[in-house]
Amino acid sequence: MSRKRRSFRFGLGLYLSIGWLAFLVIIAVFAPLIMAHDPVAQDPSALFEPPSWNHWLGTDDVGRDVLSRLVYGTRPTLLGVLITIGVASALGIPWGLISGYVGGWVDLAMMRVVDAILVFPGLVLALALTAAFGTGLESTMTALGLVFSPLIARVIRVSVLSLRHKDFVTITKMYGASMFHRLFRHVLPNAMPATVVQLTLMSGLAILAQTGLNFLGLGVPSPHPSWGASVAETFRYVMLDPWAPVVPGLIVVVTVLAIYRVGDQLRTQFEVRD
Amino acid sequence: MLSLFLQRLLMLVPTVILGTLLIFSIVQITPGGPAYAIAGADATPEFVERINEELGLNDPLPIQYVNWLTDLIQGSFGDSLVSGQPVSDLIWNRLPVTSVLALETLLVSFIIGLPLGLTAAIRANTGLDGAIRVSSGLGLAIPEFWFGILVVNLFALQLFWLPPIGYTPPGDGILSHLRSVILPVATLSLGPIAVITRFTRSAMIEALEGPYVRTAWALGISRREVYFRFALKNAMTSIVTIVGIVATVMMGGAVLVESLFAIPGLGQLMVTSVLTKDFPVVQGVAVALLALVIVINFTVDILVAAIDPRTRT
Numbered sequence: 001m002s003r004k005r006r007s008f009r010f011g012l013g014l015y016l017s018i019g020w021l022a023f024l025v026i027i028a029v030f031a032p033l034i035m036a037h038d039p040v041a042q043d044p045s046a047l048f049e050p051p052s053w054n055h056w057l058g059t060d061d062v063g064r065d066v067l068s069r070l071v072y073g074t075r076p077t078l079l080g081v082l083i084t085i086g087v088a089s090a091l092g093i094p095w096g097l098i099s100g101y102v103g104g105w106v107d108l109a110m111m112r113v114v115d116a117i118l119v120f121p122g123l124v125l126a127l128a129l130t131a132a133f134g135t136g137l138e139s140t141m142t143a144l145g146l147v148f149s150p151l152i153a154r155v156i157r158v159s160v161l162s163l164r165h166k167d168f169v170t171i172t173k174m175y176g177a178s179m180f181h182r183l184f185r186h187v188l189p190n191a192m193p194a195t196v197v198q199l200t201l202m203s204g205l206a207i208l209a210q211t212g213l214n215f216l217g218l219g220v221p222s223p224h225p226s227w228g229a230s231v232a233e234t235f236r237y238v239m240l241d242p243w244a245p246v247v248p249g250l251i252v253v254v255t256v257l258a259i260y261r262v263g264d265q266l267r268t269q270f271e272v273r274d
Numbered sequence: 275m276l277s278l279f280l281q282r283l284l285m286l287v288p289t290v291i292l293g294t295l296l297i298f299s300i301v302q303i304t305p306g307g308p309a310y311a312i313a314g315a316d317a318t319p320e321f322v323e324r325i326n327e328e329l330g331l332n333d334p335l336p337i338q339y340v341n342w343l344t345d346l347i348q349g350s351f352g353d354s355l356v357s358g359q360p361v362s363d364l365i366w367n368r369l370p371v372t373s374v375l376a377l378e379t380l381l382v383s384f385i386i387g388l389p390l391g392l393t394a395a396i397r398a399n400t401g402l403d404g405a406i407r408v409s410s411g412l413g414l415a416i417p418e419f420w421f422g423i424l425v426v427n428l429f430a431l432q433l434f435w436l437p438p439i440g441y442t443p444p445g446d447g448i449l450s451h452l453r454s455v456i457l458p459v460a461t462l463s464l465g466p467i468a469v470i471t472r473f474t475r476s477a478m479i480e481a482l483e484g485p486y487v488r489t490a491w492a493l494g495i496s497r498r499e500v501y502f503r504f505a506l507k508n509a510m511t512s513i514v515t516i517v518g519i520v521a522t523v524m525m526g527g528a529v530l531v532e533s534l535f536a537i538p539g540l541g542q543l544m545v546t547s548v549l550t551k552d553f554p555v556v557q558g559v560a561v562a563l564l565a566l567v568i569v570i571n572f573t574v575d576i577l578v579a580a581i582d583p584r585t586r587t
Contacts, residue, residue, distance in 0.1 A: 123526030
């Protein structure tokens with residue numbers, strides 16, 4: 001009755017996803033070298049130009065090159081994701097390690113805090129933290145990382161709990177290795193696969209959240225480029241160019257789908273192992 | 275049954291305390307302290323000191339927290355730093371708007387998501403299932419506000435079928451209310467529909483693989499009866515649980531959607547108060563949303579316990 005298991009073939013979808021993400025990283029790093037236009041430079045003489053050799057995607061309502069804004073917008077996106085998962089890991093991994101390894105009432109207390117944080121809608125909590133930290137890319141992405149950290153803590157904790165009783169833990173205890181040694185050299189590496197999968201999925205959520213915050217003007221300050229800001233801007237002049245909002249949004253969708261595809265692949269890979 | 279109710283109610287207390295503690299501490303971690311945030315970066319020390327005295331910020335933190343909490347319970351959320359209005363008034367005015375929006379979105383999401391998920395499960399691994407799975411995957415990757423922009427663009431700005439922004443409360447006429455609310459609800463339900471579809475599908479598939487279902491097949495019970503009486507009932511527990519999660523996620527989306535469609539709800543209030551660093555309002559809205567989420571999750575818990583005797587510990 002078990003139908004054929006949908007094995008995750010290393011198919012076209014996966015290669016396209018990885019390719020797209022690699023492409024994004026490259027253009028983010030090399031943006032100034034490959035883009036001829038300054039994304040912030042306004043040119044009143046060239047408003048709303050249609051695509052041309054000079055401006056491959058035309059110009060926007062204040063004369064900025066649309067393509068440059070999108071390409072440069074990759075930078076805060078990637079930076080933001082790195083900040084978010086960095087903060088989430090920096091807080092979540094020790095949290096989960098301590099909670100899972102020490103156990104007892106420490107574990108209970110820590111997990112109650114996790115539950116309290118997870119009760120809140122993520123974006124609402126991130127917004128509230130933004131009120132405290134101030135707007136801007138670093139502060140909003142840090143706030144997001146804090147909001148996501150309980151998820152990492154939970155994943156790590158579950159791994160730690162299941163690994164505590166495994167043989168290699170007992171063996172290392174027997175030959176007198178210190179607790180730190182045990183945690184870092186043995187337990188943590190085994191908890192990594194599940195954590196990496198979680199971090200990948202978290203990156204997708206981070207991009208969606210970041211785009212939303214930038215759209216509201218709470219993240220990257222204008223006039224600096226970001227994908228969310230591009231969506232907001234194209235909406236401003238949508239009566240004049242109805243198709244304009246499609247491009248930045250589509251880029252976000254494709255990127256998030258690519259991330260999820262890679263995450264799915266990782267998850268299948270790691271589930272096959274023991 | 276009553277003892278179960280009380281028991282679940284009691285379990286809420288730690289969550290409420292921790293949640294409010296979290297909201298309380300958010301203001302405290304402002305760099306320089308809340309007084310600086312209110313007064314501005316170049317305020318004189320005397321001015322800051324005056325603010326500290328007036329707002330009781332010099333008391334030890336636990337006392338501040340208890341004071342704040344007792345005020346809260348009595349319904350006093352403080353006053354807005356920007357307008358001076360009592361925060362509770364602001365919240366009270368906007369709560370019905372957000373609640374109506376949330377309720378309608380939940381309804382629509384379930385009406386669309388449940389059947390989709392069931393169909394996908396019943397026809398698992400066919401082309402239809404694949405199509406449903408792919409579209410729900412898309413629903414999870416599409417930024418809701420972008421989708422909102424696209425539909426506003428199409429239906430309001432190009433076709434002129436629907437109003438682009440604004441909100442008409444149901445009291446002013448059901449028909450115009452519905453017209454004003456179609457686009458926001460459609461936008462807000464994108465994510466929830468995807469989640470509900472996926473979850474219903476897996477819950478249903480799992481239920482269909484259960485031993486009692488197999489027995490039902492073996493006994494020759496009609497397909498329809500197997501699906502509805504046996505599988506669906508057992509999947510219901512998990513499905514009802516997802517309501518809580520969906521509601522929580524939806525609240526986050528509501529913030530963006532309300533801002534996009536200029537709907538005067540709690541979400542929009544949150545955004546403006548964050549921009550103006552109006553801490554009492556931020557805290558107030560956070561508490562209000564916390565209460566909303568807790569109430570929803572509590573209701574779900576009770577419902578699950580009522581439906582499935584196995585979950586009553």
